[in-house]
Amino acid sequence: MDIISCGEILIDMISKTYESSLRNVKDYEVHIGGSPSNIAINLSKQGFKSSIISKIGNDFFGRFIKENLEKNGVETSLLSVDENVNTDIVFVLKSKKSPDFYPYRSATLNMIDHNLPRTKIFHFSFWALSTEKNLKNTIKILNESKNAFIGFDPNYRKILDKTNKSIIDILKTILPKVNIIKPSEDDAESIFGKMNTKDYIKKFHELGAKNIILTLGKDGYIISNGKKEKKYTSYAKEVIDTTGAGDAFWSGFYIGILNNLNIFEASKLGNAFSAEKIKKVGAVIDLKSYKEIAKEYEIGGIL
Amino acid sequence: MDIISCGEILIDMISKTYESSLRNVKDYEVHIGGSPSNIAINLSKQGFKSSIISKIGNDFFGRFIKENLEKNGVETSLLSVDENVNTDIVFVLKSKKSPDFYPYRSATLNMIDHNLPRTKIFHFSFWALSTEKNLKNTIKILNESKNAFIGFDPNYRKILDKTNKSIIDILKTILPKVNIIKPSEDDAESIFGKMNTKDYIKKFHELGAKNIILTLGKDGYIISNGKKEKKYTSYAKEVIDTTGAGDAFWSGFYIGILNNLNIFEASKLGNAFSAEKIKKVGAVIDLKSYKEIAKEYEIGGIL
Numbered sequence: 001m002d003i004i005s006c007g008e009i010l011i012d013m014i015s016k017t018y019e020s021s022l023r024n025v026k027d028y029e030v031h032i033g034g035s036p037s038n039i040a041i042n043l044s045k046q047g048f049k050s051s052i053i054s055k056i057g058n059d060f061f062g063r064f065i066k067e068n069l070e071k072n073g074v075e076t077s078l079l080s081v082d083e084n085v086n087t088d089i090v091f092v093l094k095s096k097k098s099p100d101f102y103p104y105r106s107a108t109l110n111m112i113d114h115n116l117p118r119t120k121i122f123h124f125s126f127w128a129l130s131t132e133k134n135l136k137n138t139i140k141i142l143n144e145s146k147n148a149f150i151g152f153d154p155n156y157r158k159i160l161d162k163t164n165k166s167i168i169d170i171l172k173t174i175l176p177k178v179n180i181i182k183p184s185e186d187d188a189e190s191i192f193g194k195m196n197t198k199d200y201i202k203k204f205h206e207l208g209a210k211n212i213i214l215t216l217g218k219d220g221y222i223i224s225n226g227k228k229e230k231k232y233t234s235y236a237k238e239v240i241d242t243t244g245a246g247d248a249f250w251s252g253f254y255i256g257i258l259n260n261l262n263i264f265e266a267s268k269l270g271n272a273f274s275a276e277k278i279k280k281v282g283a284v285i286d287l288k289s290y291k292e293i294a295k296e297y298e299i300g301g302i303l
Numbered sequence: 304m305d306i307i308s309c310g311e312i313l314i315d316m317i318s319k320t321y322e323s324s325l326r327n328v329k330d331y332e333v334h335i336g337g338s339p340s341n342i343a344i345n346l347s348k349q350g351f352k353s354s355i356i357s358k359i360g361n362d363f364f365g366r367f368i369k370e371n372l373e374k375n376g377v378e379t380s381l382l383s384v385d386e387n388v389n390t391d392i393v394f395v396l397k398s399k400k401s402p403d404f405y406p407y408r409s410a411t412l413n414m415i416d417h418n419l420p421r422t423k424i425f426h427f428s429f430w431a432l433s434t435e436k437n438l439k440n441t442i443k444i445l446n447e448s449k450n451a452f453i454g455f456d457p458n459y460r461k462i463l464d465k466t467n468k469s470i471i472d473i474l475k476t477i478l479p480k481v482n483i484i485k486p487s488e489d490d491a492e493s494i495f496g497k498m499n500t501k502d503y504i505k506k507f508h509e510l511g512a513k514n515i516i517l518t519l520g521k522d523g524y525i526i527s528n529g530k531k532e533k534k535y536t537s538y539a540k541e542v543i544d545t546t547g548a549g550d551a552f553w554s555g556f557y558i559g560i561l562n563n564l565n566i567f568e569a570s571k572l573g574n575a576f577s578a579e580k581i582k583k584v585g586a587v588i589d590l591k592s593y594k595e596i597a598k599e600y601e602i603g604g605i606l
Contacts, residue, residue, distance in 0.1 A: 023363045028331050059405060086407050102362060104389050149488045
């Protein structure tokens with residue numbers, strides 16, 4: 001396998017209108033959601049082999065998700081279907097900023113039933129750490145992962161955390177086992193409170209992070225390996241819809257890693273994927289091939 | 304208290320369009336749902352004291368429901384708010400017949416924390432029997448209920464039943480403790496399979512039911528006390544929206560009981576409430592006062 005992705009595979013119920021609070025929403029639209037599935041689909045569409053570790057209920061939402069993954073070529077033998085749970089739903093307030101959300105969690109409370117098969121990349125999000133059982137099973141996977149490159153999306157929000165540990169203690173355990181984390185400023189603020197970007201980078205390194213990409217929205221990103229730190233501006237010129245931009249970044253970045261780029265060069269392919277995604281509406285869209293994108297954005301080292 | 308109502312207090316997510324399956328629904332509308340809350344609100348609007356036994360999550364849907372009940376004068380001290388659960392949701396396919404539905408249950412899996420306070424009527428639905436804990440606590444309430452008149456809505460569907468007992472065994476335990484049950488033909492079919500109406504009545508009596516109202520949609524209803532059986536045609540002439548018609552029937556019926564009518568006379572007030580409800584759109588609507596309705600439909604014995 002090229003990549004195995006683990007975390008929230010779910011239904012987003014997105015408000016049809018812009019409202020100040022979910023409390024006022026009258027109408028919702030059904031979308032397939034979850035960053036790990038977006039990444040798995042993006043990689044599959046670019047010709048790589050992707051698989052997913054997560055859990056769904058044996059319900060119409062679960063079947064809808066599984067069919068969609070399979071239609072997009074994602075391997076689903078590690079996606080458990082459980083009679084006794086419901087497929088997770090997240091109610092999301094349509095917003096031009098970081099949207100308000102409320103999770104209905106059932107399947108993802110205990111979603112990791114498998115050992116880690118051989119894979120070049122293992123990607124996981126905070127949902128894979130968000131209960132005692134998930135945390136234990138993810139640590140087990142990380143300890144088994146041997147030669148895989150490991151990426152972690154620390155999309156922590158307090159409402160998701162059902163462990164009895166602090167997020168700082170969880171990160172101390174996890175980060176030394178991870179090759180790279182890619183927090184947004186919102187993620188970093190959820191974890192450490194309001195700080196400047198320099199301090200966020202410092203904090204993550206102190207907790208054991210080897211490599212960090214701190215994304216800054218329209219201002220690009222900072223990448224640090226603890227010795228060298230570089231800031232890149234965003235390649236995006238035309239902004240139509242930022243939904244899934246972070247997942248597109250991960251996707252380009254991982255394709256760079258699969259092509260043996262170093263993390264700095266790979267991040268440029270991530271930047272390019274993100275810029276391409278932002279031009280169109282939707283969390284997962286059809287992109288040009290990564291080779292064309294690498295050529296267009298002059299990213300060296302892609303075969 | 305005049306009536307305490309126990310069962311599903313929840314959010315109905317109703318499809319915006321008519322579809323063949325929930326699988327195809329793209330848009331949903333948020334509604335406050337649950338037959339027990341419709342009945343409690345109807346009684347409160349008619350000037351009676353109503354209260355609810357159920358459970359909601361400490362989430363935006365739960366707060367929405369609680370505010371709505373309180374705005375309508377329903378007493379909510381027995382409505383538990385639990386941090387560790389989500390407010391129940393039912394996804395419902397908009398339909399002109401009996402609608403397809405899928406429940407997301409969390410709060411109502413264990414919703415009965417209280418003893419039964421003094422009340423003239425106790426009403427409950429199958430949801431109050433649908434897990435081992437609910438079943439145990441409802442039996443305890445029924446054993447405590449002393450002089451209350453007890454009505455049971457056997458809205459059984461297999462998908463709701465999370466006990467390890469058969470519905471027949473559950474009914475054998477429950478029905479001797481109940482004054483009246485009001486199944487629809489769909490309810491009876493879910494319980495016994497397809498039969499004719501005579502056999503449904505016989506089956507319910509055999510399981511211990513004292514009094515039965517079997518509703519037949521536009522064809523009215525049959526009421527039986529085991530000795531006497533009577534069929535009534537529906538009072539409805541103008542049909543705009545049948546949502547909540549069954550709850551309106553219960554509401555009129557209970558107001559008859561609170562006015563010391565016998566079950567046959569009380570059922571006529573139920574019939575009249577149902578006919579009035581059907582003229583307007585919505586599960587809970589503003590009705591004329593029950594005294595006016597009793598006068599209009601020539602139901603004797605109302606003060």
